[in-house]
Amino acid sequence: MSSSAKSRTRGTARSSRSAAPRAARPRLVVGAERFTGNAIVGQSGGPTVVINQSLVGVVLEARRHKEIGKVFGARHGVAGILKDDLLDLSRESAAQLEAVALTPAAALGSVRKKPTRDECLAMFATFRKRKVRFLFYIGGNDSAETANILLECAREQQHPLRVFHVPKTIDNDLRVTDHCPGYGSAAKFVAQAFQGDDQDNRSLKGIKVNVIMGRHAGFLTAAAVLGRRLKDDGPHLVYVPEVVFDEQRFVADVLAVNERLGRCLIAVSEGVHGADGVTIAEKIAARAERDAHGNVQLSGSGALGDHLAGLIKAALPKGRVRADTFGYLQRSFAGCVSATDAREARLVGQAAVRYALKHDSGTVVLQRAKGRAYQCTAALTELSNVAKFTKTMERAWINAAGNDITPAFVKYAAPLAGELPRMTRLKGLR
Amino acid sequence: MSSSAKSRTRGTARSSRSAAPRAARPRLVVGAERFTGNAIVGQSGGPTVVINQSLVGVVLEARRHKEIGKVFGARHGVAGILKDDLLDLSRESAAQLEAVALTPAAALGSVRKKPTRDECLAMFATFRKRKVRFLFYIGGNDSAETANILLECAREQQHPLRVFHVPKTIDNDLRVTDHCPGYGSAAKFVAQAFQGDDQDNRSLKGIKVNVIMGRHAGFLTAAAVLGRRLKDDGPHLVYVPEVVFDEQRFVADVLAVNERLGRCLIAVSEGVHGADGVTIAEKIAARAERDAHGNVQLSGSGALGDHLAGLIKAALPKGRVRADTFGYLQRSFAGCVSATDAREARLVGQAAVRYALKHDSGTVVLQRAKGRAYQCTAALTELSNVAKFTKTMERAWINAAGNDITPAFVKYAAPLAGELPRMTRLKGLR
Numbered sequence: 001m002s003s004s005a006k007s008r009t010r011g012t013a014r015s016s017r018s019a020a021p022r023a024a025r026p027r028l029v030v031g032a033e034r035f036t037g038n039a040i041v042g043q044s045g046g047p048t049v050v051i052n053q054s055l056v057g058v059v060l061e062a063r064r065h066k067e068i069g070k071v072f073g074a075r076h077g078v079a080g081i082l083k084d085d086l087l088d089l090s091r092e093s094a095a096q097l098e099a100v101a102l103t104p105a106a107a108l109g110s111v112r113k114k115p116t117r118d119e120c121l122a123m124f125a126t127f128r129k130r131k132v133r134f135l136f137y138i139g140g141n142d143s144a145e146t147a148n149i150l151l152e153c154a155r156e157q158q159h160p161l162r163v164f165h166v167p168k169t170i171d172n173d174l175r176v177t178d179h180c181p182g183y184g185s186a187a188k189f190v191a192q193a194f195q196g197d198d199q200d201n202r203s204l205k206g207i208k209v210n211v212i213m214g215r216h217a218g219f220l221t222a223a224a225v226l227g228r229r230l231k232d233d234g235p236h237l238v239y240v241p242e243v244v245f246d247e248q249r250f251v252a253d254v255l256a257v258n259e260r261l262g263r264c265l266i267a268v269s270e271g272v273h274g275a276d277g278v279t280i281a282e283k284i285a286a287r288a289e290r291d292a293h294g295n296v297q298l299s300g301s302g303a304l305g306d307h308l309a310g311l312i313k314a315a316l317p318k319g320r321v322r323a324d325t326f327g328y329l330q331r332s333f334a335g336c337v338s339a340t341d342a343r344e345a346r347l348v349g350q351a352a353v354r355y356a357l358k359h360d361s362g363t364v365v366l367q368r369a370k371g372r373a374y375q376c377t378a379a380l381t382e383l384s385n386v387a388k389f390t391k392t393m394e395r396a397w398i399n400a401a402g403n404d405i406t407p408a409f410v411k412y413a414a415p416l417a418g419e420l421p422r423m424t425r426l427k428g429l430r
Numbered sequence: 431m432s433s434s435a436k437s438r439t440r441g442t443a444r445s446s447r448s449a450a451p452r453a454a455r456p457r458l459v460v461g462a463e464r465f466t467g468n469a470i471v472g473q474s475g476g477p478t479v480v481i482n483q484s485l486v487g488v489v490l491e492a493r494r495h496k497e498i499g500k501v502f503g504a505r506h507g508v509a510g511i512l513k514d515d516l517l518d519l520s521r522e523s524a525a526q527l528e529a530v531a532l533t534p535a536a537a538l539g540s541v542r543k544k545p546t547r548d549e550c551l552a553m554f555a556t557f558r559k560r561k562v563r564f565l566f567y568i569g570g571n572d573s574a575e576t577a578n579i580l581l582e583c584a585r586e587q588q589h590p591l592r593v594f595h596v597p598k599t600i601d602n603d604l605r606v607t608d609h610c611p612g613y614g615s616a617a618k619f620v621a622q623a624f625q626g627d628d629q630d631n632r633s634l635k636g637i638k639v640n641v642i643m644g645r646h647a648g649f650l651t652a653a654a655v656l657g658r659r660l661k662d663d664g665p666h667l668v669y670v671p672e673v674v675f676d677e678q679r680f681v682a683d684v685l686a687v688n689e690r691l692g693r694c695l696i697a698v699s700e701g702v703h704g705a706d707g708v709t710i711a712e713k714i715a716a717r718a719e720r721d722a723h724g725n726v727q728l729s730g731s732g733a734l735g736d737h738l739a740g741l742i743k744a745a746l747p748k749g750r751v752r753a754d755t756f757g758y759l760q761r762s763f764a765g766c767v768s769a770t771d772a773r774e775a776r777l778v779g780q781a782a783v784r785y786a787l788k789h790d791s792g793t794v795v796l797q798r799a800k801g802r803a804y805q806c807t808a809a810l811t812e813l814s815n816v817a818k819f820t821k822t823m824e825r826a827w828i829n830a831a832g833n834d835i836t837p838a839f840v841k842y843a844a845p846l847a848g849e850l851p852r853m854t855r856l857k858g859l860r
Contacts, residue, residue, distance in 0.1 A: 043633070046634070047629070047630055047633045047634070049626065073856065073858075087856060087858035087859070088858065089856070089858075091857060091858060092856055092857050092858070093857070096854065096856070096857050099852065099854035100854050100855070100856055102851070102852070102854070103629060103852075103853045103854050103855075104625075104626040104629045104630065104853075105626065105629035105630040105632065105633040106629075106633040106634075107855065107856050107859075108856070109632070109633055109634075110633040110634050111634075112634070192763060192764045192765045192766075193759050193762075193763055193764075195534075195764040195765075196479065196534040196535065196759070196762035196763045196764035196765075197758055197759070197762050199477070199533060199534045199535035199536075199762060199764075200477055200534065200535045200758055200761065200762035202535065202539070203473070203477045203535040203536040203539055203540040204476070204477070204536075204539075204540050204541075204542070208758070227764070302732010302733060302735055302736050302753070302755055303732060303736060305732055306732050306733060322757075322758065323732070324755070324757030324758055324759065325732055325754070325755065325757075326759070327752075327754030327755075328627055328630055328638070328752065328754055329623050329626070329627070329754065329756070329759070331630065332623075332626035332627050332629060332630035333622060333623055333626045334622045334623075334625040334626035334629075334657070334850075334851045334853065335622045335625075335626075335766065335850075335851040336622075336765065336766070420764075420765075421532070421764045421765045422529065422532070422533075423533045423534075423764065424526065424529035424530050424532070424533050425530070425533075425537065426503065426517060426519070426522055426526070426530055426537050426538070427521060427522050427523070427526050428503070428517035428518065428519075428521060428522065429517070429537070
């Protein structure tokens with residue numbers, strides 16, 4: 001473990017996977033005057049199926065500590081704080097909250113908004129009116145940035161506000177933390193989708209392209225391989241944004257697999273891009289706008305998959321080629337939840353409250369214990385270590401050819417997705 | 431119950447939902463010479479997540495009867511029979527078969543093929559060589575037609591072949607039967623997808639179009655409503671192929687819901703079509719071919735959703751509009767299985783074997799018992815009652831405006847999809 005990693009986080013000792021720009025330790029407030037007040041919790045960014053676990057973790061943990069009075073829920077994150085559109089979560093029973101925890105997406109409503117300085121100042125009117133001295137903000141790196149802006153504003157205004165970011169994102173692209181709550185369940189969805197689609201593709205043969213969410217990082221696309229067991233199980237090719245995407249190379253890869261197996265199942269990230277860094281999806285959208293007649297429109301979500309299927313069809317005119325774009329089901333499908341993910345999403349919410357009793361601010365992160373059995377504990381790092389930045393996959397998790405995922409990634413991600421259904425073939429076919 | 435319905439089916443007494451063209455009763459062979467021989471079982475058409483339950487139902491039931499010797503599995507349906515590409519399923523242990531039953535898609539491989547007369551004659555070479563006198567063919571209405579062609583050919587050739595069609599289709603569009611194995615699990619998938627997506631749409635607002643499989647019948651699209659509980663739960667609009675689709679009317683419907691709720695979740699069948707009967711998807715594909723430059727291609731699976739999203743964006747330029755096409759996940763997603771569906775898929779396979787001991791041919795159908803508690807039993811009808819024809823939704827299951835589904839449909843379909851996750855809102859939001 002590097003000393004720089006050590007200095008970045010508090011809690012159980014373990015190095016994080018990626019470097020952070022600053023090594024500042026979260027400000028510890030010990031022996032200060034007793035800090036009490038009400039709390040606001042908000043949800044922000046693209047929802048996940050376990051983001052309500054974090055919400056409920058915050059609320060139920062806050063109730064256990066006398067330092068925290070009421071817990072208000074902000075409707076649609078900072079938008080609700082701005083408008084004083086708050087729910088009194090003290091009126092929710094534990095049973096009701098537990099049921100909400102099992103419901104996908106943001107029960108408080110979410111938002112995609114980076115507040116301006118004026119809006120930040122306006123939010124302090126709500127904090128004063130509601131006697132709020134604790135803010136818990138659940139979201140990804142944009143939400144961490146929002147929390148950080150509010151923290152800096154509070155310091156400048158000398159408003160006694162403790163600000164904690166609670167991580168969530170199906171993209172799994174937050175720094176410092178081993179992984180992000182929300183990712184495990186989305187990975188489970190993608191893995192199960194590929195398990196079934198591989199059987200489907202085996203049944204009727206052909207070439208199938210599936211487009212997976214994740215603009216900048218390939219973690220979710222890579223989860224497509226988690227259900228592979230036998231040698232010719234799909235996906236047979238995986239393309240992540242960490243590797244430059246070449247259309248000719250892609251088609252050649254597909255034809256080679258199809259030649260060998262008589263079929264090919266492919267996972268492609270929506271964020272694949274050429275050497276210029278512009279995503280293929282953006283290029284298609286731009287071209288479609290130029291070409292548009294009447295209602296023809298290519299910038300919707302199915303365009304990349306259809307485009308890639310078109311490339312293959314052009315090279316293999318008689319082939320059966322299909323494309324699916326998994327879309328929003330990856331982050332919202334009801335009933336596909338990783339038990340580990342649900343538990344950890346709850347944990348980071350609870351931990352944020354416990355840290356808030358002694359610390360000024362920070363982002364809760366997960367640290368994986370060394371050893372064979374998977375175990376993660378919560379730790380704390382500076383907001384500025386997580387805000388804005390994006391973590392991508394390690395190069396060692398992608399094969400040398402840049403078109404598949406290595407066993408090292410499976411070792412990392414399998415415990416996060418949890419148990420998968422078992423696919424079995426007839427003995428005569430093994 | 432009408433007498434015509436009675437004369438069409440054997441087994442427990444119950445009328446089927448749609449009229450059949452012929453009322454011929456399956457030929458009963460009683461007191462004839464003892465009929466013994468080997469069996470072939472094949473899978474055909476688009477797979478489902480429970481089609482292997484039917485396969486295993488056939489195999490395990492066949493083992494219980496001394497009249498049936500070996501059970502061969504045809505690789506890729508009639509294609510395997512033609513090429514004598516068969517697996518000896520006697521070599522599969524019961525434990526292995528039970529594990530295969532839990533695996534999505536066709537374990538034997540599937541096929542989309544209507545055999546010619548010459549091919550049928552060629553298949554009798556395999557039947558003779560393998561001493562096959564029982565054929566079980568699992569599939570939809572095209573597969574029933576294939577089975578019927580083989581039956582007629584056998585009679586003409588005076589080859590002693592008993593031919594049984596075992597129903598499956600996620601489209602639920604077979605006649606006579608109350609519903610089709612495979613539909614319940616696909617309906618469960620669609621319902622759960624909408625449950626989660628409704629929460630997601632509630633979180634971040636906006637307009638969301640989801641395109642569902644089913645070219646000619648709206649059963650699967652209608653399943654989108656099965657998870658609705660509270661008044662403003664989505665989907666708010668549902669479009670099935672049974673009603674003529676008007677793009678202007680569609681946009682007006684969406685704008686009205688969006689005006690009222692600030693959001694709108696929409697289920698659209700891939701088979702929606704104008705008054706001329708041509709599907710919107712086909713029209714887009716035709717236009718795209720005319721307009722194509724370079725690799726631009728619109729005939730892939732995401733095109734209809736993107737087109738509809740484009741119509742809404744044109745009318746609401748500042749709106750957040752998204753489209754997803756659920757695609758093949760609907761018929762293959764691993765781990766989303768209706769327990770009722772799995773049980774019934776097994777049942778129709780078992781029943782086909784039992785009928786084959788006393789009857790010449792037929793299609794196994796499911797009949798729903800009257801009374802409050804859901805219960806279905808197997809019955810038998812003529813192949814020609816099911817082959818080729820398509821059943822569509824009852825008009826009473828679609829609202830008068832043609833843009834939503836009625837409670838009568840929910841009563842019909844809810845027991846088929848089985849238990850769904852429970853979505854809960856914060857008390858302050860109810």
